[in-house]
Amino acid sequence: MSEVGNRRSSKRRRTEAFAVKVDKEEERKEFDIIQRYRALEHEVQHDRLQMTRDGDVRVMSKRLDEIEHLFGDLQSLNVNKNAVLAQDSKAMKTISELLSLSMSTVKFDESGRLIKLEDILNSAKKFMLKEYLEVTGMTEPEYGGSVEEEELADETHEPVNDFGDKRTSEVDNDDVSAFKTRQKRSNYLSQFGNYTEFNQFNWFKMGTLYQNLSLTPFTIDHMLGPLYVEKTVRKQREIRARDPVAELSTAERVTKESLNESQDETTPSHVRKCYKVLKEKEGEQQINLFKYIIDPNSFSKSVENLFYTSFLIKEGRLVLEDDPDGYPAVRIKEQLPDDSREREIEKQRRNDSRQNHIIFQMDIPTWRKLIKKFGITEPFLNKDT
Numbered sequence: 001m002s003e004v005g006n007r008r009s010s011k012r013r014r015t016e017a018f019a020v021k022v023d024k025e026e027e028r029k030e031f032d033i034i035q036r037y038r039a040l041e042h043e044v045q046h047d048r049l050q051m052t053r054d055g056d057v058r059v060m061s062k063r064l065d066e067i068e069h070l071f072g073d074l075q076s077l078n079v080n081k082n083a084v085l086a087q088d089s090k091a092m093k094t095i096s097e098l099l100s101l102s103m104s105t106v107k108f109d110e111s112g113r114l115i116k117l118e119d120i121l122n123s124a125k126k127f128m129l130k131e132y133l134e135v136t137g138m139t140e141p142e143y144g145g146s147v148e149e150e151e152l153a154d155e156t157h158e159p160v161n162d163f164g165d166k167r168t169s170e171v172d173n174d175d176v177s178a179f180k181t182r183q184k185r186s187n188y189l190s191q192f193g194n195y196t197e198f199n200q201f202n203w204f205k206m207g208t209l210y211q212n213l214s215l216t217p218f219t220i221d222h223m224l225g226p227l228y229v230e231k232t233v234r235k236q237r238e239i240r241a242r243d244p245v246a247e248l249s250t251a252e253r254v255t256k257e258s259l260n261e262s263q264d265e266t267t268p269s270h271v272r273k274c275y276k277v278l279k280e281k282e283g284e285q286q287i288n289l290f291k292y293i294i295d296p297n298s299f300s301k302s303v304e305n306l307f308y309t310s311f312l313i314k315e316g317r318l319v320l321e322d323d324p325d326g327y328p329a330v331r332i333k334e335q336l337p338d339d340s341r342e343r344e345i346e347k348q349r350r351n352d353s354r355q356n357h358i359i360f361q362m363d364i365p366t367w368r369k370l371i372k373k374f375g376i377t378e379p380f381l382n383k384d385t
Helices: 002-054 058-074 082-104 117-128 130-136 147-155 166-170 173-194 203-214 256-262 267-282 289-293 299-314 340-352 364-374
Strands: 318-322 328-332
Touching: 002 058, 002 082, 058 082, 117 130, 117 173, 117 203, 267 299, 267 328, 289 299, 289 328, 289 364, 299 318, 299 328, 299 364
Parallel strands: none
Antiparallel strands: 318 328
């Protein structure tokens, strides 16, 4: 039994020793990859100045190749890769930010090895001028370069800087040759820039080229055709024939007396009557608002009296204030003084005085409670008002 236990313990020790050895080897690789990521980030930060100054995207292309190589080494690790993946994400984020910066400052010239806008326009003119030159008998300008030179210029991606710095010495013969070829082609295309008339170009040819390359879907008219609109037929108006044997009738004669009797009184007349009754009964003395407007025999008449009173208050004929018990009361506003100076002072004081707006809500239960509260037995404003 002891021999079996010793055999198992020795096997466990050998397995643990091998596992420790493997883990240390993987940790060493992981540490090495992390250090390379950090070094790459440090180099990318140094590239910021160069990219801002030159707008050269080939620097970032090189960095992207390096980080892709590091990511390939990362896949071979047999340990937890979270720390290394975090470094990879951080490096990609930094490179993406600098790549965005380089694209915003890119230079559209020969040093950036991008096609110039003038070359694009002149190439389009050359494409559309062929028929015009044939019709007019003019000879198309010839290009002095060969097809191999153009292919060399298109396949060369290394930018050429002609500022006399250290990079100029590193330019090889192929780059110089490609630069000369591009310059020659640009000079050749510039000859077509003299054509500026609209009718000189075959726009149908350009449209056909665009249609073939853009893959724009064709559109057709509706298969049902235009909608059928029915014309509205005007209805003939029937003329009603007069009845010759109709009953004879005449208009009623209106007199001044009948007009006065039948004509309803207007709101201003009611307002004037309310003011007149108050002045005759109370003068300039104060009276409770509810005793003044409420008709104990008619709720609708009470509401009308409150409506007429609001006009008198609004026009400055009556003053709304509190009575000694705190209930709302009204009284006739004092007349203006006879003296002109005092009259103007009083007008100004009244204009500057503060005005309050109150909303009364009266329903039938409230109306009955007010009649009982103030013991109203007959209307202050009688029915003839």
